Amino acid sequence: MGAGFVAFLLGATGPALLVYQAATNAGYPAAVIDSWFFAIYVGGGLLSLLLAFLYREPICGAFPIAGSALLVTVLGGYTVGEAVGAFLVSGVLVAALGFSGVFQSILERIPNEVVMGALAGILLPFGIEVFAILPGEPVLVGAMMVAFLLFFRFARAVPPALAALVVGMVLSAAGGGFDLGDVSVALARPVLVAPAFDLGAMFSIAVPLTLLALATQNAPGIGILRAGGYRPPVNAITIFSGLGSVLTAPLVGNGLNIAAPMTAVCAAPEAHPDPARRYVATVVQGLLFIAFGLAGATAVSLIRALPPALIVCVAGLALLPVILQSLRLSVGQPRHALAAGAALLIGASNVTLLGIGSAFWAIVAGVLLARFLGQDSSEAK
Structure with a gap:
């Protein structure tokens, strides 16, 4: 139960703030944001429960964290309907890859x-922004960074980003920057949004969202389970992720997948000495996700009351481990280092070409450059 609670905290702190940033940057109304929270948290929780009871393995359902970070930069150029259309197409693509069984071959x-x-490249600006806002909010941001480092060093059982969030909320409340009087207690009221299909949104949102969900969440999550001695059903996980994404897209959900960091927590020996019992941690995480989603309106009002600097800082700190791992697995590898470096720079540039965002062009350019240079090129070594 403790592991399930920690896994829930991992998905309900930094990732929630990313979704809020993406929605507010795009100018979406409160009702849409509430529905978005309902879709991804209730949907992710139900996915966890489904996979846990069907396969008795600690497979944690969630939403694409990297994809949510992508939306912070690209969503502003599209209407809610066009975003929903892209989310829907992404879900169809994921489900199709699962039914066809070619997910692994495409990744290869x-x-x-x-x-x-x-x-x-997509995530790097979030880490940079933490230091960019430090001169303007030295006490708040500095204290949050210190809390993050202390818990990272001495109390890893507690998510360091959560410690930074708590410290930031306390300081903000003491300074009058966080008024609990603005927080409302209410259940989520999901809304249905008709999809609209825009070609630019397909390439800027749907395609990168699909690749990021499968490559940065499902694939490593499956690897974590296999390393723990489990036999995760790859195609079934992909199919359920895709179908769940299709069902939640009209509620403004940006997709469902399994969450690698949360799965790592629930599948660890610390969760339970018996591997066959660790799926209970996923059940706890799923139930907490559902509860959080049902109270989405309250969660959104709580986030809305936070100072912008606190939101930016927590999001950047929460993504820091992912940024470092991405750098290590890209330019830190001897193979395809130049192609990975080009993808990193293009992804970070936030450039738009032919109405298509940088995430798509980063992957296209990287693949073409890797093929041109060859696997064993001297430049890559």
Whole structure:
């Protein structure tokens, strides 16, 4: 139960703030944001429960964290309907890959170093922004960074980003920057949004969202389970992720997948000495996700009351481990280093070409460059 609670905290702190940032940057109304939270948390929780009871393995369902970070930068150029259309197409693509059984073969054709490079480029601005806002909010941001480092060093059982969030909320409340009077207690009221299909949104949102969900969440999550002695059903996981994404897309859900970091917590020996009992941690995580989603309106009002600097800082700190891992698995590898570096720089550039965002071009350029240079090129070594 403790492992399930920690896994829930991993998905309900930094990732929740990313979704809120993406929605507010795009100018979406409160009702849409509430529905978005309901879709991804209730949907992710139900996915956890489904996989846990069907396969008795600690497979944690969630939403694409890297994809949510991508949306922070690209969503502003599209209407809610166009975003829903892209989310829907992404879900169809994921489900189709699961039904066809070609998920693994497609990933093998796209160098992992390139995908990780594109991911690092997408996430890098979030880490940079933490230091960019430090001069303007030295006490708040500095204290949060210190709390993050202390818990990272001495109390890893507690997510360091959560410690930073708590410290930031306390300081903000003491300074009058966080008023609990603005927080409302209410259940989520999901809304249905008709999809609209825009070609630019397909390439800027749907395609990168699909690749990031499968390559940065499902694939490593499956690897974690296999390393723990489990036999995860790869195609079934992909199919359920895709179908769940299709069902939640009209509620403004940006997709469902299994969450690698949360799965790592629930599948660890610390969760339970008996591997056959560790799926209970996933059940706890799933139930907490559902509860959080049902109270989505309250969660959104709580986030809305937070100072912007606190939101930026927590999001950057929460993504820091992912940024470092992405750098290590991209430009830190001897193979395809140059192609991964190009993907990183293009992904970080936030450039738009032919109405298509940088995440798509980062992956395309990286794949083409990797093929041109060859696996064993001297430049990559």
